[in-house]
Amino acid sequence: MSPQHAFHHLYSISRRLTICLVVMAAIVALGTVALLYLKTDAQTEEELRKRADEMTEYLARALEISFWNLDVESMTMISDAFAQNAIVASIVVTDRSGKILYVYQDEPSVAWTERLHPIQHQRQTIGQVRLTFTKQPAQRARYTLLRAMVTTSAMILLVLGGGSGLLVRIFLRKPLQRLNAIVSAYAEGKYTTFEDTPLPYLEFQPFGYVLKRMGVTISEQMKRLQESEERYRKAQAMGHVGNWEYHLQTAHFWGSDEAKRIYGFDPAQSDFSTEAVESCIPERERVHQALIDLIEAEKPYHLEFEIHPRDSSAPRIIVSIAELLRDEQGAPLKVVGVIQDITERKRAEEQIRAHNRLLKEAVQQKQREMEALFERMLRQEKLATIGQISGSIAHELRNSLGAIKQAIYYLKQLARRQQLSAENPKAVRHLDIIETELNTSERVIADLLEISRKKPPKRQFTDLHALLTDVIARCHFPPQIRVAMTMTPASFEIFVDPLKIQQVFLNVLTNAAQAIDGEGAITIHAAQSPESGETTIEIHDTGAGISAEEIQKAFEPLYTTKATGTGLGLPICKEIIESHQGRIMLTSEQGNGATVTIILPNLSSLFNSAA
Numbered sequence: 001m002s003p004q005h006a007f008h009h010l011y012s013i014s015r016r017l018t019i020c021l022v023v024m025a026a027i028v029a030l031g032t033v034a035l036l037y038l039k040t041d042a043q044t045e046e047e048l049r050k051r052a053d054e055m056t057e058y059l060a061r062a063l064e065i066s067f068w069n070l071d072v073e074s075m076t077m078i079s080d081a082f083a084q085n086a087i088v089a090s091i092v093v094t095d096r097s098g099k100i101l102y103v104y105q106d107e108p109s110v111a112w113t114e115r116l117h118p119i120q121h122q123r124q125t126i127g128q129v130r131l132t133f134t135k136q137p138a139q140r141a142r143y144t145l146l147r148a149m150v151t152t153s154a155m156i157l158l159v160l161g162g163g164s165g166l167l168v169r170i171f172l173r174k175p176l177q178r179l180n181a182i183v184s185a186y187a188e189g190k191y192t193t194f195e196d197t198p199l200p201y202l203e204f205q206p207f208g209y210v211l212k213r214m215g216v217t218i219s220e221q222m223k224r225l226q227e228s229e230e231r232y233r234k235a236q237a238m239g240h241v242g243n244w245e246y247h248l249q250t251a252h253f254w255g256s257d258e259a260k261r262i263y264g265f266d267p268a269q270s271d272f273s274t275e276a277v278e279s280c281i282p283e284r285e286r287v288h289q290a291l292i293d294l295i296e297a298e299k300p301y302h303l304e305f306e307i308h309p310r311d312s313s314a315p316r317i318i319v320s321i322a323e324l325l326r327d328e329q330g331a332p333l334k335v336v337g338v339i340q341d342i343t344e345r346k347r348a349e350e351q352i353r354a355h356n357r358l359l360k361e362a363v364q365q366k367q368r369e370m371e372a373l374f375e376r377m378l379r380q381e382k383l384a385t386i387g388q389i390s391g392s393i394a395h396e397l398r399n400s401l402g403a404i405k406q407a408i409y410y411l412k413q414l415a416r417r418q419q420l421s422a423e424n425p426k427a428v429r430h431l432d433i434i435e436t437e438l439n440t441s442e443r444v445i446a447d448l449l450e451i452s453r454k455k456p457p458k459r460q461f462t463d464l465h466a467l468l469t470d471v472i473a474r475c476h477f478p479p480q481i482r483v484a485m486t487m488t489p490a491s492f493e494i495f496v497d498p499l500k501i502q503q504v505f506l507n508v509l510t511n512a513a514q515a516i517d518g519e520g521a522i523t524i525h526a527a528q529s530p531e532s533g534e535t536t537i538e539i540h541d542t543g544a545g546i547s548a549e550e551i552q553k554a555f556e557p558l559y560t561t562k563a564t565g566t567g568l569g570l571p572i573c574k575e576i577i578e579s580h581q582g583r584i585m586l587t588s589e590q591g592n593g594a595t596v597t598i599i600l601p602n603l604s605s606l607f608n609s610a611a
Contacts, residue, residue, distance in 0.1 A: 037145050044138040048087060049113065052133045055082065056115035060129050063093065068121045076102060082131075089134040093119075095127045108241065110134055143225065182211055240341035246274065247334045248295070253277070262318060262341050264309025280307045287320075294324055295332055304342075316343045457497030457579050464526055464535070465491045467498060471505040472524075480519045488527040494535050494600055500576045504584075507569040508539050508596050515543030515594060533602025540595040545588040554586050 059082050066074035079091050083104040089111045093102035111132040119127035242259025246252075253274045257267035263280050265272055278284040283305050293299040301322040308315050322337030465487055472483055494501075512522045520542040528535045546554070555574045570586075577584040581601050588594035 037142070037149070040145065041138075041142060044141070045135075048133065048135065048138060051087065052113060052115050052131070055085065055088070056117045056129060056131050059091075059131065060117040060119045063119055063127070063129065064121050067093075067095075067119050067127050072101070079104060086137045087133050087135075089132040090130075092130040093127065094130075096125060101127070106134070108136075110136060149221075179211075241338060242340075243336070243338045245334055245336050246291075248332050259339055262309075262316065262339060263307060264311035264313055276310070280310055282306060282308065291322070291335065294322060294335065298324060301335075301337065316341050317346050318342060457500050457576070459495050459497055459580075461493045462496055462498045462501070463491065464494050464537075467502060468505060468524060468526070471502055471509060474506065475509050475513065477513055477522075481513055481516055482521040483524070484521065485524040485526075487525075492528050492535075496580055496600065497576075500579075504573045504576050504598070505539075507573050508598075511569065512539060512541035512543070512594075512596075515541050517544070535600040535602075537598040537600075538595055539598075540593060542593045545590045545593050546586075547588075547590065551586050551588060555584075 059078070062078050062082075063075055065071075066078060075093065079093060079102045082088060083091055083106070088104075089106050091102065091104040092100060094100050112135040114130065114132045116128060116130050118125045119129060240258070240262065242256045242262050244253070244255040244259050246254075251274070253272065255263075255265075255272050255277075260267045260269070260272055263272075263277055265276070278288065281287050287303060287305060290299070290301055290303055294301040301320070303320050304317065305320070306315050306317050318339050318341050320337055320339045322335050324335055325333050327333045465485075468485060472485070477483055509522065516522075522542075523540045524537070525540075526535065526537045555570050574584050577598060577600075583599045585597045585599075586594065587597070
């Protein structure tokens with residue numbers, strides 16, 4: 001054989017090895033997989049950035065109307081809808097002052113980039129949305145690509161082994177045995193074997209270089225994959241989220257470590273079967289039926305139920321979501337699902353609901369207090385206006401009426417001595433009428449002066465029974481009206497201004513007597529609570545009663561339903577009682593009379609308020 005022929009023969013072997021090794025390995029393994037991986041990664045990042053900008057702007061526009069209308073429920077629904085997107089890691093919505101109105105945080109997600117966008121209404125910034133986005137869905141796609149790379153590399157080696165088997169047996173048995181040793185080591189996860197088993201052949205240097213680079217690449221990727229799996233396990237543990245699978249053909253049930261921990265199992269144990277899991281679920285019939293409905297009718301499987309963990313720890317509340325997977329022929333293959341321990345969230349929600357109830361009650365109480373304060377200020381303003389107008393003229397009227405009263409007294413004395421003309425027998429009767437109206441005018445003037453004085457009460461210890469008895473005697477009730485009084489205890493003292501409280505009782509009892517047409521009764525009941533120390537006085541009449549509309553206006557100045565009334569009696573009573581830090585109320589039913597309730601505070605509360 002000539003040297004040229006021998007040289008040509010050697011090059012023939014090199015060409016065959018180049019075709020089998022370099023073309024298949026370099027083009028398929030490095031060219032296709034590497035370029036596809038890099039291109040996909042770049043495109044994915046660009047698309048994610050574009051989607052992040054679009055979603056942030058769209059969310060800001062979507063929240064404009066509900067944000068402007070303060071529609072928290074609509075704002076929450078819109079934000080929750082955006083939060084369902086897989087690339088959204090967190091959403092924070094704030095008003096113009098920076099107050100947070102909505103927060104969503106996907107705990108397992110790792111933030112990659114952040115976007116801010118103002119919420120504007122009619123070119124006015126009324127808030128801001130801040131979104132962070134995650135690359136984890138894209139990373140999972142790259143992990144899939146990584147597995148494809150490993151699979152492709154393995155296929156390359158298989159094709160190389162099968163296609164070059166004949167050449168190996170004929171020409172390159174020993175070198176290929178070394179290659180087989182390297183590949184076998186790679187299959188066992190030993191990626192440093194190439195250094196121990198070199199290929200000192202020129203024809204094998206390109207392929208050897210590819211194998212060496214592949215070993216380095218796979219080693220790095222396996223390390224990253226292990227780190228990713230560890231992060232995934234930690235994320236499940238931190239978020240109390242586990243996943244499970246149920247294979248329909250083999251009835252095999254599998255669960256992640258966190259799923260086992262949620263159900264109270266030791267992750268190292270293998271006894272994580274459907275029977276063991278169902279024994280932890282009090283509502284196992286409902287859960288089992290939902291799984292059957294998913295498999296047979298593809299009804300959505302989204303349940304929330306309580307479990308009693310296997311390790312006898314406290315009961316937990318979990319959410320379980322599952323879906324049915326089918327094989328290539330469409331037959332049910334397995335059920336995959338996730339569970340999440342939401343016990344803490346449920347507890348927090350209950351606390352929030354309790355706090356909301358307390359807050360609502362506090363707001364309602366404060367609103368009632370503000371309304372009462374407003375009504376009192378309005379009434380006081382009316383009384384102050386009346387007092388300013390009437391205070392200056394009441395003294396003048398009283399002087400004039402005093403002169404008239406003296407003249408009437410003189411004329412009546414003449415009538416008694418029969419010194420008036422007997423030709424006018426109606427003169428004495430008209431004098432009585434004038435005197436009656438004069439007394440009425442004096443009461444009006446007294447009320448007007450009471451409004452204008454605004455003096456604080458001069459409190460002293462006063463026997464309530466004696467005070468009421470004296471007021472009843474002053475009223476001169478007609479005989480057809482019966483008056484009854486009861487006290488619990490039989491006698492006790494109150495710390496009040498006796499003259500002012502006497503005026504209150506006179507007004508209330510006079511109104512009660514005027515409300516009775518014909519025969520009737522007035523009942524007075526006074527009681528002092530041993531627990532609170534408050535004194536309650538109830539004065540009830542058997543008159544016709546008054547309407548609800550009249551009750552609302554009864555304490556308004558100048559409002560009266562009587563032809564000779566001034567509309568100042570009850571407002572003055574209310575001012576006097578409130579100056580004693582007490583309360584006065586009017587209740588009535590048509591046809592069943594009316595009841596005035598007066599509540600005076602105990603002595604300790606008076607001294608505390610004074611202090």
